[in-house]
Amino acid sequence: MKNAEAKGGIAPLDVPIIDIDPFATEFLLDPYPNHDALRDPGPVVWLSQYEIYAMARFEEVRSALLDHETFLSGRGVGLSDFAKQEPWRPPSLLLEADPPLHERTRAIMQSVVSPASLKRLEPVWKLRAESLADDLVTRGRFDAVADLSEVYPMLVFPDAVGLMEDGREHLLVYAATVFNAFGPQNDLLAESLVAARDAAVWVARACKRENLCKSGWGMGVYEAADSGACTPEEAERLVRSLLSAGVDTTVNGIATTIHALTQFPDQWKKLRDNPRLVRRAVEESLRWDSTVQTFFRTTSRDVRIGGVVIPEHSKVLLFLGAANRDPRKWDRPDAFDIARSTSGHVGFGAGIHQCLGQMIARLESQLILTALMERCGSIKIAGPVRRRANNTLHAVESLPVVVSPSS
Ligand code: OVM
Numbered sequence: 001m002k003n004a005e006a007k008g009g010i011a012p013l014d015v016p017i018i019d020i021d022p023f024a025t026e027f028l029l030d031p032y033p034n035h036d037a038l039r040d041p042g043p044v045v046w047l048s049q050y051e052i053y054a055m056a057r058f059e060e061v062r063s064a065l066l067d068h069e070t071f072l073s074g075r076g077v078g079l080s081d082f083a084k085q086e087p088w089r090p091p092s093l094l095l096e097a098d099p100p101l102h103e104r105t106r107a108i109m110q111s112v113v114s115p116a117s118l119k120r121l122e123p124v125w126k127l128r129a130e131s132l133a134d135d136l137v138t139r140g141r142f143d144a145v146a147d148l149s150e151v152y153p154m155l156v157f158p159d160a161v162g163l164m165e166d167g168r169e170h171l172l173v174y175a176a177t178v179f180n181a182f183g184p185q186n187d188l189l190a191e192s193l194v195a196a197r198d199a200a201v202w203v204a205r206a207c208k209r210e211n212l213c214k215s216g217w218g219m220g221v222y223e224a225a226d227s228g229a230c231t232p233e234e235a236e237r238l239v240r241s242l243l244s245a246g247v248d249t250t251v252n253g254i255a256t257t258i259h260a261l262t263q264f265p266d267q268w269k270k271l272r273d274n275p276r277l278v279r280r281a282v283e284e285s286l287r288w289d290s291t292v293q294t295f296f297r298t299t300s301r302d303v304r305i306g307g308v309v310i311p312e313h314s315k316v317l318l319f320l321g322a323a324n325r326d327p328r329k330w331d332r333p334d335a336f337d338i339a340r341s342t343s344g345h346v347g348f349g350a351g352i353h354q355c356l357g358q359m360i361a362r363l364e365s366q367l368i369l370t371a372l373m374e375r376c377g378s379i380k381i382a383g384p385v386r387r388r389a390n391n392t393l394h395a396v397e398s399l400p401v402v403v404s405p406s407s
Contacts, residue, residue, distance in 0.1 A: 011048060015308050016041030021049045022294065022317070023183045028389040031293055032334075035322040043306040050079060050184065052296075052315045056322035058329035058346070060305055064297060064318055065350040071297035071316065073353055074098035078182030078296055078392075081315055088181050088193070089200075093234055094241050094356065102352065105238060108229045109356050112220035113242075118359055121160055126367050128155045133371035137405055141382055144399035149255035152368045153247055157360070161242050162216020163206050170199035175248035176390060182295065183391025207239040217242060242357075248393060249291055250361050254368060255396040257285040262381050262401060264336045271338060272373050272406075281338040282365040286324075286347030288336045293321035293394050295349070320346045321394065376403040 011017050018041065020034055021027060027034055038045060038056035047054050055061050064071045074097055076082040082091060091097070093105045132152055136142050150172065158168050177196035180189045205211055209232070212218035218239045225235040261268045261281070271277050299314045310316060324345050325333040331340075348355035355361070372379070383400030 011046050011051070012308070015044055015046040015053070017048050018045045018054075019048045022047070022054075022319075023186055023188075023391050025188070025389045028188075028391065028394075029387045031321055031394065032325065035319070035325060038319060038322055039326060039328075042308070044308040044310060047317065050317075052079070052317055053310050054317040054319065055305070056319035056326070058323040058326035058344075061318045061320060061323035062344065062346055062350050064316065065346060065353070068098065068352050070300055070303050072098050072300050073102070073297060075298040076182075076296065079184050079315060079317075081298060081313075083298075083313075090237065092241050092244070093237050095245070095353065099352070105230065105234070106352070106356070108221065108224045109238060109241070112217050112224065113356060113360065115359065117160075117217065117220075118363055121156070122363065122367075125156045125363065126371075128152070129367040129371040133368070133375050136372070137375040137403055140404075141400070141402045144258045144401045145251075145255050145396050146398065148368070148372075149251050149258070149396070149399075152254065153250040153364055156364060157246050157250070160217055160360075161239070161246070162213035162218045163243075164211045167202045167206070170202040171243060171247045172251065174199040174203045175244060176388075176393075176395075178244045179248060179292075179390050179392035181391070186391070188389055188391055203240065203243050206243065207236045209235075212239070245355075246357055246360065248395075249357070250364050252393055252395045253282075253286065253291045253361055254365055255399055256289045256291060256394070257282060257365060257369060258372075258379070258401070259385065259396060259399055260285050260288055260336045262379055262399075265378070265380075267336055267338050268373070268379060271369075272377075275370060275373065277338050278366050278370050278373070279362070280340075280342070281369065282362055283342040283345065283347075284336060284338050284340060285365075287330075287342045287345040288324070288334075289394060290321040290324050290345075290347040291393055291395075292347070292349075294319055294392055320349070372403075375406055377406040378404045 020037060035056060043057055043060045045054050055064060076096055097105060136148060173196050177192040180192040183189060209222045221235045221238045224230060225232050271281055295318055297316050299310050299312050299316060301312045303310050324347055327333050348358045380402050382402040386398040388395040388397035
């Protein structure tokens with residue numbers, strides 16, 4: 001029984017039963033053709049492969065995210081229920097925590113990753129974006145993943161955390177595993193866990209106080225511990241959150257934005273004509289092709305949704321990416337339109353767990369995109385686009401492009 005870990009029980013009588021496997025490789029590589037089949041049968045569906053409930057419509061996904069008392073995170077936001085199964089690593093004190101613990105840890109992290117700290121970093125981040133974009137435009141032809149989206153976040157984020165220099169390449173391998181681990185125990189996760197053995201050891205070392213530099217978000221968390229906001233052990237685990245969530249997300253978010261702009265050249269032109277649209281372009285990219293496609297919650301009580309009662313202690317899979325393309329909510333949902341309002345999109349989640357690093361992600365994306373569009377008249381696909389299957393992220397492996405310098 002390949003999904004023995006989930007088994008939420010027998011199929012309920014009143015819920016549409018869907019036999020699609022949202023963690024099959026073909027689905028992960030291209031989830032969009034499957035979304036209607038998840039959204040249309042009803043507000044709640046039953047995924048027979050995993051014996052769990054799922055929601056893929058905007059209204060219900062957003063409401064569930066906002067109702068953290070009913071839809072818990074503390075039993076894990078992956079398929080595995082921490083109340084029944086030991087997690088693969090000690091749980092995140094942020095992502096996999098409920099109030100009151102979550103309130104305390106979130107406040108610490110928000111005071112460390114502050115708007116003021118980002119403002120201080122911005123000038124250097126801008127210079128690094130500009131110099132990278134200079135190089136890329138000179139080359140003319142490059143891989144927007146290997147040469148750009150995997151490069152830029154690594155040029156700014158690890159320094160901001162204050163990580164040791166040696167071994168930073170482990171960050172991406174580690175993060176891929178973190179996000180695979182929210183899915184079932186499939187081959188993807190098994191291979192990822194093997195590949196990330198060294199990376200996990202490195203990450204554990206990198207989170208130690210003695211390995212963080214004096215100024216930086218990492219040390220900021222330990223200083224919060226010094227003032228009594230948390231224990232040193234908690235600080236170490238909170239630094240791990242920065243390393244887990246801070247790189248693969250922005251790497252793929254940036255690649256996706258570029259991918260979108262190559263597929264919709266009129267939008268690239270619109271952006272160049274009006275550079276102030278860069279904020280909207282980044283947001284629309286998150287709506288149109290959400291980097292984090294799914295997260296789970298666990299119900300704390302029986303909850304009625306539409307005509308369906310989801311029993312307490314049920315795992316519920318929330319399709320953020322499908323919600324962000326729901327025609328019930330969005331006009332022309334499949335069109336990438338940087339002028340549209342994306343207000344309410346759930347690409348960063350919603351509610352108390354909404355992405356802590358969203359300001360970091362936005363700043364990185366806006367800076368590199370601005371630097372690129374200031375230099376490139378056009379950007380076109382110049383080879384096969386390859387996806388990387390991940391149980392949570394809609395990830396890009398390779399995106400060959402050719403750019404023409406702006407005249
Ligand atoms: C964490 C964590 C890990 C992965 C993702 C995430 C999207 C958080 O360790 O807290 O947020």
